[in-house]
Each structure stands twice: as C-alpha cells, then as structure tokens.
Amino acid sequence: MKKFWILIKYEWLNFRADKGLLILVTLTLLAGLYGIYYGTTEVERQRQNLAGLQKLTEHNVEEMKAKYPAGADAGDIGYYHSTFAVHHPDSWAALALGQRDVNPYYIKLRLLNLQSQLYDTENINPQKVLAGNFDLSFVLVYLFPLLIIGLCFNILSVEKEQGTLPLLLSQPISLPLIVGAKLTFRMLVVLSLGLLLSIIAMLWGNVVPDGRVALWLGVVVLYCLFWFAVAFLVAGLQKNSAFNAVTLLGVWLLLTIVVPALLNVYVSIKQPVPQALALTIKQREVVHGGWDKPKEETMEKFFALYPQWQDTAQIKERFVWRWYYAFHHLGDVAVADLASQYKQSLLNRHELVQRLNVLSVPVNVQGIFNALAGTDLPSYVQFLQSATRYHDALRAFYYPFLFRQITFHHADFEQEPKHHFASSPDVASATAGVVKLFISVLVVFGAGLLLYRWKVASVK
Amino acid sequence: MEFALEARQLKKEYQDKLALKGLNLQIKPGEIFCLLGQNGAGKSTTINLFLGFITPTSGAAYINGLEVADHLLKVKEYLAYIPENVMLYPNLTGLENLALFSSLAGFEYDKEQLLFYLIEAGLPAEAASRKVGTYSKGMRQKVGIAIAVAKHAKVLLLDEPTSGLDPKASNEFSDLLLKLSSQGTAIFMATHDIFRAKEVGTRVGIMREGELVDVLGTAALDANELEKLYLNYMHN
Known part of the structure; x- marks a missing residue:
C-alpha cells in the first residue's frame, strides 16, 4: 500500500509539471462554471417570466373591471379574461435543465376549449434545440468523459513510449499497481472537480438540501468511475497511445452520439407519438362545426355529460355564451381519447427509453439527472395533466355563472381558482438508473481486471 | 553454493x-x-x-x-536493470527520479543521501536538481547506476x-x-x-x-x- 501512495505522489509531481494536463483540467473547470452560470441564469429567467405572468393576470383583471364596471356576463369574462397554468421549476432544475427549454413552462388559459390552448405554444426554436443546453449536467455527461480520456488515454502507453516502463517494472511492483495508482490519482483529480462543481452549483442554485444531494454526488462518482473503468480496460490492451486515444474517443462517440441517435430512431419507429397538431386540428373542426349544428343537439350532448345544468333555460336566442362554451366543451370531449393517447404515448416513449438506456450509460445518466431535477418528460406530462385539472376547475367555477345566468361581479375574481404546479423529482426512476449505472461500472471494471489477469505485462 | x-x-x-x-x-x-x-x-x-x-x-x-x-x-x-537507454521521467529532476525508484524499491533517503548516490555514480552535483529532460544519455545512464546502487541490488x-x-x-x-x-x-x-x-x-x-x-x-x-x-x- 505504501508503494501505491509513492506512485500517487510522483504522479502528482508529473501532473504538476505537465502544462497540457493543467490546461485541460482548467478548461473543464471553466466549462463547468459556465454550465452552472447558464443553468442558474436560464432558471432565473424562467422564474422572472413566471412572476411576470402573475402581474399580467392582475393587469387583465383590472382591464376587465374597467371594461365592465357594473359586473359582466360570465361569458364575456370567460372569453376576454385569461389566466395561466404555470410550471414552477424545482430548485434543482438549474443543474439539469432537461426538457424545460423545449416544452412550455406556462400555458395561457381562457374558458374556451382546452386542447388547442394546451399545445398553442408547442412550437419551439429549432436553433435552440440544435444547440442544446450548456448546463452542468451537459458538462458532466458529455465533457467529463473527454477530460477522463484526455487524462487516461496514455496512462500506460506513455510509460512505454517514453521508455520508463522497463525501469519501473524492474522494481518490486506489479503492472496493475502502477495502472491502479495512476488511475486513482486521476480519479482524485476528476472526482474532486466533479464534486466541487456540483457543490458550487447546489449552493449557487440554492437547492433544497434533501436526499438528492447524496444521489447526485453518487451518480457523479459512479459515472466518472464508469469512464475510468473504460480507460482501465483499454489500457489493459497494452497498445500505443494513438490506438488508445482513437479507441476511447470511439467509445465516447458511440455512447454519447451514435447509440442515442440510433435509440432515437428506434424509439420513434417503435413508439410513435401522434402530433399534437393533428389533435388540435381535429378539435378545431369539431368546435367550428358547432356553429352549424342545431343548438338543441349540442345542448343535449352537453347535458348528457352535465345533467346538473339540464334545467337551465332553453336557448331561443341566436347566440348565448353557454351554448358557445358547450360546443367548445364538446370539442374537448371529441378529442379526449386522442389527447389521452398523446399523453400516454409520450409516457410510453419515455418508458421505452428508460428500458433501452442500458445501451448507453450517458443517456441513462442524463435521464437520472433530469429525473432528480424534475425536468424530464414525465414532469412535463404531469404539468399538462395539472393544467387540464386547472381548466376543469375554471369551468366548474364559471359554469354556475353561465348556466344560472348570474352576473359576474368584481369580487368574484377573488374566488377564481389559481394554478400552482412545481416539478417533483422522480427519485424511484433515478434510483433504478443508479442501479443500472452501478452494474455498468462493475461489468466494465470486471472485464478490465480479467484482461489484466489474462494479458502478460509487456514492456515493448 | x-x-x-x-x-x-x-x-x-x-x-x-x-x-x-x-x-x-x-x-x-x-x-x-x-x-x-x-x-x-x-x-x-x-x-x-x-x-x-x-x-x-x-x-x-x-x-x-x-x-x-x-x-x-x-x-x-x-535486481537492478540498466537498459541501453535509461529513460527517466523528463519532468522530474535527477534527485526526484532517484527518490521515486529508491522508494519503490523500499529505500527512503533524504536529499543529502540521494545527492551522494548521484555524485558517486558520476553525475555532477549541479545537474542533480535539474529536470532529467535536459540530461544527455550518459547522464541518464549514471542516474540508472545510482538507482541500482541506492537499491543495494x-x-x-x-x-x-x-x-x-x-x-x-x-x-x-x-x-x-x-x-x-x-x-x-x-x-x-x-x-x-x-x-x-x-x-x-x-x-x-x-x-x-x-x-x-x-x-x-x-x-x-x-x-x-x-x-x-x-x-x-x-x-x-
């Protein structure tokens, strides 16, 4: 054990004198700090936008009061007054933005049909999607392996190439001890950096210090160990530095780009998700068709769903709000199955990715980070469901005014339901991912150990 | 025998x-x-x-x-081994290289002792604190000898x-x-x-x-x- 620490001490001396390695570590540190800045800035921007929505709603209420000084028909309010369903970020979102930038984090809602409003903001900036997020999870998942490769690709081969291995191996130490000490030193450097950046991000992002702190740090350690195990395995082949570098970069390319791209294609084919646009168009057709249908037919269908309003006055006028909202409502009912299928297929797709992510450790780890930060796809689907429930509550609030033809007074705005939804972490899913990650580390490290046992140390 | x-x-x-x-x-x-x-x-x-x-x-x-x-x-x-070309860690000094290989062989020496072995092997004293990257082949061979001597091979x-x-x-x-x-x-x-x-x-x-x-x-x-x-x- 003493010799192990001697080797580590001299690794430190060599590392300190190697400007290339120092630059590599410094660049990764700077990239990590930028990732933290990017994540916290993006979440802060979203928080400010959400705070602005509250003011917008209050402003809209004041406008309504000014427009209808003596109270209004609830139909007018339902049409002209808007409120918001808001998806508040978890404090951890700054560390892993996940899908918070590609999926809407607030939805403007009126009393009209829901489905077209839910997906009104689905269009996103493709440039932004192409560039992706440069948050801490990106740095850890995609750039840290490159740091590990940069530090480890010549861990053994450099000793052969600079000719020091024969002299080293003529001392009473074994090859696995040499490689183990070199790897341990590099692990100390990389893990210190990864843990330091994570802790800075947690402090900077004011995260809630719960069990996720340990889980996050554990994942950072295990993920780095996975890449060290890959480097250990490749070093065990005892090839030259160029071969090792190409092989390790090939593994990185395969696991971070090729396999995820193939998974994406496979998942898209295996678990297609119907376009929300198709759902919106169908609903629009039903809603617009409502204008041409006899009012009795529309109201009968509506009363079949809501018998509590059956006794409301028969419609004789050319236009009344309750009829208008009834066929809007029926528009939602007509696409209810489609809407449910859409959400379910999103979840099924996520489930399939969860099962297949065993093929790519980076995909698995990104999934764990997103699950811990509450920024994954299920979180978005939960928000959609919450927005749907909120719209139902708005209907339940406004319908008595509409069907009983009660005047909507200024004071009634106070009673209007408010929406609040904050992401919650999916710790169970993250834990399952950690188990897979742990097994990946064991498998690769075990393969490396077998290789060292099988392959005789060569000094040439 | x-x-x-x-x-x-x-x-x-x-x-x-x-x-x-x-x-x-x-x-x-x-x-x-x-x-x-x-x-x-x-x-x-x-x-x-x-x-x-x-x-x-x-x-x-x-x-x-x-x-x-x-x-x-x-x-x-x-045993000690001196190849045709003794290759040492170029970023470390002669003293540090000798200290590394001696300690791996189980011998811990202070700076004076290390310097003694290097001088005994024929390395100029002023070179001992220089990085080995600046050494000639002959100087590296001498450090190789010093490693063997310090190890009591x-x-x-x-x-x-x-x-x-x-x-x-x-x-x-x-x-x-x-x-x-x-x-x-x-x-x-x-x-x-x-x-x-x-x-x-x-x-x-x-x-x-x-x-x-x-x-x-x-x-x-x-x-x-x-x-x-x-x-x-x-x-x-």
Whole structure:
C-alpha cells in the first residue's frame, strides 16, 4: 500500500509539471462554471417570466373591471379574461435543465376549449434545440468523459513510449499497481472537480438540501468511475497511445452520439407519438362545426355529460355564451381519447427509453439527472395533466355563472381558482438508473481486471 | 553454493522461432559476466527472462536462488536493470527520479543521501536538481547506476549499456561496474563491445542463434584474441 501512495505522489509531481494536463483540467473547470452560470441564469429567467405572468393576470383583471364596471356576463369574462397554468421549476432544475427549454413552462388559459390552448405554444426554436443546453449536467455527461480520456488515454502507453516502463517494472511492483495508482490519482483529480462543481452549483442554485444531494454526488462518482473503468480496460490492451486515444474517443462517440441517435430512431419507429397538431386540428373542426349544428343537439350532448345544468333555460336566442362554451366543451370531449393517447404515448416513449438506456450509460445518466431535477418528460406530462385539472376547475367555477345566468361581479375574481404546479423529482426512476449505472461500472471494471489477469505485462 | 543468477535449461520460443535454446548459466556474487552476440542472438531475451518481462517456454531463471516466474516481485528486490537507454521521467529532476525508484524499491533517503548516490555514480552535483529532460544519455545512464546502487541490488542486469556513449563516459561507466562488482554485486551485461567486455568482464559468453556457444575466462585472453574467437564463431 505504501508503494501505491509513492506512485500517487510522483504522479502528482508529473501532473504538476505537465502544462497540457493543467490546461485541460482548467478548461473543464471553466466549462463547468459556465454550465452552472447558464443553468442558474436560464432558471432565473424562467422564474422572472413566471412572476411576470402573475402581474399580467392582475393587469387583465383590472382591464376587465374597467371594461365592465357594473359586473359582466360570465361569458364575456370567460372569453376576454385569461389566466395561466404555470410550471414552477424545482430548485434543482438549474443543474439539469432537461426538457424545460423545449416544452412550455406556462400555458395561457381562457374558458374556451382546452386542447388547442394546451399545445398553442408547442412550437419551439429549432436553433435552440440544435444547440442544446450548456448546463452542468451537459458538462458532466458529455465533457467529463473527454477530460477522463484526455487524462487516461496514455496512462500506460506513455510509460512505454517514453521508455520508463522497463525501469519501473524492474522494481518490486506489479503492472496493475502502477495502472491502479495512476488511475486513482486521476480519479482524485476528476472526482474532486466533479464534486466541487456540483457543490458550487447546489449552493449557487440554492437547492433544497434533501436526499438528492447524496444521489447526485453518487451518480457523479459512479459515472466518472464508469469512464475510468473504460480507460482501465483499454489500457489493459497494452497498445500505443494513438490506438488508445482513437479507441476511447470511439467509445465516447458511440455512447454519447451514435447509440442515442440510433435509440432515437428506434424509439420513434417503435413508439410513435401522434402530433399534437393533428389533435388540435381535429378539435378545431369539431368546435367550428358547432356553429352549424342545431343548438338543441349540442345542448343535449352537453347535458348528457352535465345533467346538473339540464334545467337551465332553453336557448331561443341566436347566440348565448353557454351554448358557445358547450360546443367548445364538446370539442374537448371529441378529442379526449386522442389527447389521452398523446399523453400516454409520450409516457410510453419515455418508458421505452428508460428500458433501452442500458445501451448507453450517458443517456441513462442524463435521464437520472433530469429525473432528480424534475425536468424530464414525465414532469412535463404531469404539468399538462395539472393544467387540464386547472381548466376543469375554471369551468366548474364559471359554469354556475353561465348556466344560472348570474352576473359576474368584481369580487368574484377573488374566488377564481389559481394554478400552482412545481416539478417533483422522480427519485424511484433515478434510483433504478443508479442501479443500472452501478452494474455498468462493475461489468466494465470486471472485464478490465480479467484482461489484466489474462494479458502478460509487456514492456515493448 | 547459491548463485546470484542462474539459468537452467532456459528456453524461449516465439511462435515458430526458438529465441533461446536451453540456456544453462551460473553467475556468482561479485562476478561480471559479459554476453556477446549479434543482434537477434538471444541476449535481450535472456535479460528479459531474468527480469520476468517474458515467461520462459520451458526451464527456469533464478535470482538469488528464487525462481523468477514464481517470485516475480521478490526477485525484483534483489535486481537492478540498466537498459541501453535509461529513460527517466523528463519532468522530474535527477534527485526526484532517484527518490521515486529508491522508494519503490523500499529505500527512503533524504536529499543529502540521494545527492551522494548521484555524485558517486558520476553525475555532477549541479545537474542533480535539474529536470532529467535536459540530461544527455550518459547522464541518464549514471542516474540508472545510482538507482541500482541506492537499491543495494545483488544482481545488475545491463542490456548494451555503453552503446552510444562517448569513450570517456564508457570508461567512467566501466569503473562504476568494477566498483559495484568489488562490493559483491553480480553483473550480467549483454554487449556488442568486445573491448569493454574484456576490460570489465570476469567471464565472457558468446551467444549465437539462441545458444551459448562458448564461455571464456578473460584473464588469459587479450582483446584481440577475444575478437578473433568471437568473429570465428559468428562466421561459422
């Protein structure tokens, strides 16, 4: 054990004198700090936008009061007054933005049909999607392996190439001890950096210090160990530095780009998700068709769903709000199955990715980070469901005014339901991912150990 | 008697080529055995077998009575190795390199002791604190000797250590070998340098195509006779 620490001490001396390695570590540190800045800035921007929505709603209420000084028909309010369903970020979102930038984090809602409003903001900036997020999870998942490769690709081969291995191996130490000490030193450097950046991000992002702190740090350690195990395995082949570098970069390319791209294609084919646009168009057709249908037919269908309003006055006028909202409502009912299928297929797709992510450790780890930060796809689907429930509550609030033809007074705005939804972490899913990650580390490290046992140390 | 270094029917085969054909050899403590032979004769293979860098196809190599294959780490406590080109860590100083290899061999020295070993090996004192990247080949060979001395090696294996050294540096190197041998270190040196072999060797072995064809005592020979004999073996 003493010799192990001697080797580590001299690794430190060599590392300190190697400007290339120092630059590599410094660049990764700077990239990590930028990732933290990017994540916290993006979440802060979203928080400010959400705070602005509250003011917008209050402003809209004041406008309504000014427009209808003596109270209004609830139909007018339902049409002209808007409120918001808001998806508040978890404090951890700054560390892993996940899908918070590609999926809407607030939805403007009126009393009209829901489905077209839910997906009104689905269009996103493709440039932004192409560039992706440069948050801490990106740095850890995609750039840290490159740091590990940069530090480890010549861990053994450099000793052969600079000719020091024969002299080293003529001392009473074994090859696995040499490689183990070199790897341990590099692990100390990389893990210190990864843990330091994570802790800075947690402090900077004011995260809630719960069990996720340990889980996050554990994942950072295990993920780095996975890449060290890959480097250990490749070093065990005892090839030259160029071969090792190409092989390790090939593994990185395969696991971070090729396999995820193939998974994406496979998942898209295996678990297609119907376009929300198709759902919106169908609903629009039903809603617009409502204008041409006899009012009795529309109201009968509506009363079949809501018998509590059956006794409301028969419609004789050319236009009344309750009829208008009834066929809007029926528009939602007509696409209810489609809407449910859409959400379910999103979840099924996520489930399939969860099962297949065993093929790519980076995909698995990104999934764990997103699950811990509450920024994954299920979180978005939960928000959609919450927005749907909120719209139902708005209907339940406004319908008595509409069907009983009660005047909507200024004071009634106070009673209007408010929406609040904050992401919650999916710790169970993250834990399952950690188990897979742990097994990946064991498998690769075990393969490396077998290789060292099988392959005789060569000094040439 | 226990030999410092011994080979018993030591054989090494690479795929279809027999690199070493059943070598039998014994070297006593304090003896300098020089092995002459052309490139590919099996000299380096013999050294690599004693170092445990390769495993024998059959037979056994012994250091201090211990079979190398069975006591790989233990025998390395007794031996030191100086290759044709001693390569050290270029970013570390001569002192740091010596401290590293000595401590790996189990010997911790303070700076004065380390400096003493380097100076004893012929390295100028001012060079000891310089990075090894600035050293000449001769200076690196001297650090190699210092590593062997500081390790108190019982057996020193040298693979063409004077190749590429200027005559003065070669001469200093020979003096160091003689000094070590006088202190009881057994030295096994593979070389092409017949003059150097005659000058420092107690015995000289001639190897051809993996076979030790002759072993000669140097006391009764001069360098010219040795060269003639060597060339005869090579031509026949």
